[in-house]
Amino acid sequence: MADDALTLVHLYPDLMNVYGDRGNIIALQRRCAWRGIELEVVPVSLGDRLPTTACDLIFFGGGQDREQEVVSPDFVSSKGAAVRELVEDGTVVLAVCGGYQLLGHTYTTVDGEELAGAGVFDVRSPPGPRRHIGNIVIQAELDGEPRTLVGFENHSGRTYLGSGCQPLGRVLTGSGNNGEDGTEGAVYRNAYGCYMHGSLLPKNPHLADHLIGRALRRRYGSAATLPPLDDTLEERAHQAVVRRAGKLGAVRSGAW
Amino acid sequence: MGARLTAALLTGRVAAEVSRRLGRGGGTVIAGHLVPRIDPAALTKVTGRLPLGSVIVSGTNGKTTTTRLISHLLGQAGLRALHNRAGANLVTGLVTAIVKQADLRGRPRADVGLFEVDEATVPAALLQIRPRAVLLTNLFRDQLDRYGEVHFVAGLWQQAFKTLPSDAALILNADDPLVADLGRERPQPPLYYGIGDPSVGISEPPHASDARLCGRCGTEYSYQIWFYGHLGHWACPACGLARPRPQVEAIGVTLRGDRGTDVRFRTPGGDFAARLALPGLYNVYNALAATACGLQLGLPLDTLRQGLESFTAAFGRLERITVGDRALFLALVKNPVGFTEVLRTVLAEQTTGPQARPETATPGRTLLIAINDHFADGTDVSWLWDVDFEGLQGRVATVVCAGTRAEDMAVRLKYALVPPQQIVIEPDPSRALDRALAVTPLGETLYVLPTYTAMLEVREVLQRAGHVRGFWQD
Structure with a gap:
C-alpha cells in the first residue's frame, strides 16, 4: 500500500473555513498516513483552475455569507462545470454547510441575495425564518450498513432535495436539511453534502474511511482495501455526542 | 424627583x-x-x-x-x-x-x-x-x-x-x-x-x-x-x-x-x-x-x-497558584486565536532578550484541558479544530482532557499527533485535577486550560481545597 497516493482538492480554504471544518482535512490526511497512503492536499481558491486529471477527493467547507458571496461567482464560472464532470466520473466529494449549499442550484443569503451554485446536487436552499443551531445525530447507510453520524449544525438556509439525489440520512436529533422533512444532507454518486460541522470526519471515522475507500477503489481498482485502525478514542467521542445530543434534546434556534 | x-x-x-x-x-x-x-x-x-x-x-x-x-x-x-x-x-x-x-x-x-x-x-x-x-x-x-x-x-x-x-x-x-x-x-x-x-x-x-x-x-x-x-x-x-x-x-x-x-x-x-x-x-x-x-x-x-x-492578571484569565510542591498555571481559553496564543505562551522557549535563560531540561509539560459546551462556553466545539495543537507533539508528557467535551478534545490531540497513551480522558473536573497533579513532577508546573464554565468549576475545586479565594471577593 505504501506506494498509494491520492490527491485532495480543498476548495477555497482561505475563504470557506470559519466553522472548524479544517478537521475534515486533518482526519483524511492522518487516516491515510497511518495506512501508508500519501494524501496530497491542493488548495484551490479564487482565480485558480481545478487540477482535473489528478483529483481523487474534493472538500468544500462552510463560510460566512460575505465570503460565500465572493466565492459563488468564481466557483460557478471557473470551476462548477469541472466539478460536475468529476462527480459524474466518480470523484469523491465532501461538502459541508456553505460548500453544500454552493453545490446545489441556488443559495439565498440572510440578506435575500440569491447566489448561484454548481448544480451537482439537485437541491435548493432558500433562507429560513430562524437559525438551526445545535448538536445533530442522523441515521445513515454506508456501504449497506446502518450507521449513525454526529455533528453540529449552524445554518439559516433550509435545503430542499429534488428527485435527482438522495438524502444522506434521517435526523434522529436536530434539524437537518430544513427542519421539516426529517432529512439531512444529500448524496449523488460519490458526492456527499451535509450541514454537519464538529468537525464531521474525526468523530465519524467510518465516514472518513468510506470516503477514502471509494477514492482508492476508483483510482486503484476494486482490490484496494483499507486496513482497520484503532478508533477507540474516535468511537468514544462519537458515542459521547450521541449521549449529549440525546440529553440536551432538540435544536434551539438562534436570534440571528 | x-x-x-x-x-x-x-x-x-x-x-x-x-x-x-x-x-x-x-x-x-x-x-x-x-x-x-x-x-x-x-x-x-x-x-x-x-x-x-x-x-x-x-x-x-x-x-x-x-x-x-x-x-x-x-x-x-x-x-x-x-x-x-x-x-x-x-x-x-x-x-x-x-x-x-x-x-x-x-x-x-x-x-x-x-x-x-x-x-x-x-x-x-x-x-x-x-x-x-x-x-x-x-x-x-x-x-x-x-x-x-x-x-x-x-x-x-x-x-x-x-x-x-x-x-x-x-x-x-x-x-x-x-x-x-x-x-x-x-x-x-x-x-x-x-x-x-x-x-x-x-x-x-x-x-x-x-x-x-x-x-x-x-x-x-x-x-x-x-x-x-x-x-x-x-x-x-x-x-x-x-x-x-x-x-x-x-x-x-x-x-x-x-x-x-x-x-x-x-x-x-x-x-x-x-x-x-x-x-x-x-x-x-x-x-x-x-x-x-x-x-x-x-x-x-x-x-x-x-x-x-x-499589574497582575484578572482572575482565572491567567493565574499562577501554588498547590503544595507544584505550581499551577491557569489560563482561560475560549476561541481559536486565543487558545493558540495561550499554547504559544505555555510552550514558549525563553530564549529572547538579554534576560534569556536556557530552557530548563523538562521532558515534557503536563496539561489539563477542560472543554465544556454550555451556553457561556459556546455549544459548538468545532473551533477546537482551528487551534494549532500540532505544536504540542513531542513537548508534552501527559494531557488530561476534562469537561463535557473531554472526548472531543482527546480526538483533537490524537490528530495533532499527541500519542494516545499520553492522553487521559477524565470528564469530572475534580478528579481530572487530581490525576493531572499526580502526574506533574514535583517542582514543576501543571498548565490548566479551561473554557469559561470549566474555569469556574476548576476554581471551585481549588477554592474548596483552600488554594484560591472566591472570585466575587476580589
Whole structure:
C-alpha cells in the first residue's frame, strides 16, 4: 500500500473555513498516513483552475455569507462545470454547510441575495425564518450498513432535495436539511453534502474511511482495501455526542 | 424627583444582599433585572453624574484584562473607577455595578465609569451610558452559535456608533482591519494603538483568518506581517484602505515566555519602557489598549509605566497558584486565536532578550484541558479544530482532557499527533485535577486550560481545597 497516493482538492480554504471544518482535512490526511497512503492536499481558491486529471477527493467547507458571496461567482464560472464532470466520473466529494449549499442550484443569503451554485446536487436552499443551531445525530447507510453520524449544525438556509439525489440520512436529533422533512444532507454518486460541522470526519471515522475507500477503489481498482485502525478514542467521542445530543434534546434556534 | 431612582437602587441593593446571603455566587445579576423595572433610566442617571465620564470596553479577546488594567492605572493615579466585575458584561451586569457603587440618591462613589461590555450588548450600552470613550480590542470568530459571524458584529457596532455623541473618543486596534475600519466615518480621528515591532510577527499567513477580505471593496488584504490571527500590518491592494498609523505603539517587544514581557511604548507624550508581568503577545495588545485609554483620560506617562509594571492578571484569565510542591498555571481559553496564543505562551522557549535563560531540561509539560459546551462556553466545539495543537507533539508528557467535551478534545490531540497513551480522558473536573497533579513532577508546573464554565468549576475545586479565594471577593 505504501506506494498509494491520492490527491485532495480543498476548495477555497482561505475563504470557506470559519466553522472548524479544517478537521475534515486533518482526519483524511492522518487516516491515510497511518495506512501508508500519501494524501496530497491542493488548495484551490479564487482565480485558480481545478487540477482535473489528478483529483481523487474534493472538500468544500462552510463560510460566512460575505465570503460565500465572493466565492459563488468564481466557483460557478471557473470551476462548477469541472466539478460536475468529476462527480459524474466518480470523484469523491465532501461538502459541508456553505460548500453544500454552493453545490446545489441556488443559495439565498440572510440578506435575500440569491447566489448561484454548481448544480451537482439537485437541491435548493432558500433562507429560513430562524437559525438551526445545535448538536445533530442522523441515521445513515454506508456501504449497506446502518450507521449513525454526529455533528453540529449552524445554518439559516433550509435545503430542499429534488428527485435527482438522495438524502444522506434521517435526523434522529436536530434539524437537518430544513427542519421539516426529517432529512439531512444529500448524496449523488460519490458526492456527499451535509450541514454537519464538529468537525464531521474525526468523530465519524467510518465516514472518513468510506470516503477514502471509494477514492482508492476508483483510482486503484476494486482490490484496494483499507486496513482497520484503532478508533477507540474516535468511537468514544462519537458515542459521547450521541449521549449529549440525546440529553440536551432538540435544536434551539438562534436570534440571528 | 429622584425618588424613583432611589427606590430602584434600594430594591437592587436589597436583592443583591438577599442573594448574597443565600450564597448565590455574589448575586451579580438579580439586582440588574429588578432596577430597570422601577427606573428604566437608572443606568443613564448614575453614569451621567460621574465627574470624568465613562469608558466602554468591548471586543472578542482581552476585554476583561484590559478593563482591569485600566482600573489599575486609574488607581495608580488616585482615581476611583466604578466598574462591573467578574465578566458580568450584559446590561444587567452594568446595572448591578451602579447599584453596588452608588449611594441611594444615585451619586456614584467613583470618578470614572469603566464598563466591560459583551460584543452584542454594545448598542444597548451606548444608548444607556453616554461614554466619553469607547475602546474596541479586536474581533475574532467566537461562539458562532451565539454571536454570529464577525461581519455581523462589526455591522452592529458600526450602526451603534451613529448614536454616539460626536465628541466621544474611539480607541481602536489599528492592527485589526475589522476594528480599525470602524473609525473611518467618525468626525474626530480615533486614537489608534498597535504593535510596531516586526521581530515578534510571523511572515506566514495563519491557516484560518476571520477577516480575509477588505471591508470596503471585497479584495483580499495583503499583509506585511501577522502578529496572530488576522492582526498585523494589513493593506488593501485595490482600494488603498490600510492599517492606520497608531499613535500609541509598541516599538520594541521582548517576550520572556510565561515570565512576562518587556515592551517599549511610543506615545504622543513620549516613549517609555515597561516590564509587564503578563505573558504573551495578546497581553501586549491589552497593555497598549489600556495605555491609550489612560492617555485619553489624561494620566501621566510615569503613572502609566508604574501601573503597567505592577499589574497582575484578572482572575482565572491567567493565574499562577501554588498547590503544595507544584505550581499551577491557569489560563482561560475560549476561541481559536486565543487558545493558540495561550499554547504559544505555555510552550514558549525563553530564549529572547538579554534576560534569556536556557530552557530548563523538562521532558515534557503536563496539561489539563477542560472543554465544556454550555451556553457561556459556546455549544459548538468545532473551533477546537482551528487551534494549532500540532505544536504540542513531542513537548508534552501527559494531557488530561476534562469537561463535557473531554472526548472531543482527546480526538483533537490524537490528530495533532499527541500519542494516545499520553492522553487521559477524565470528564469530572475534580478528579481530572487530581490525576493531572499526580502526574506533574514535583517542582514543576501543571498548565490548566479551561473554557469559561470549566474555569469556574476548576476554581471551585481549588477554592474548596483552600488554594484560591472566591472570585466575587476580589
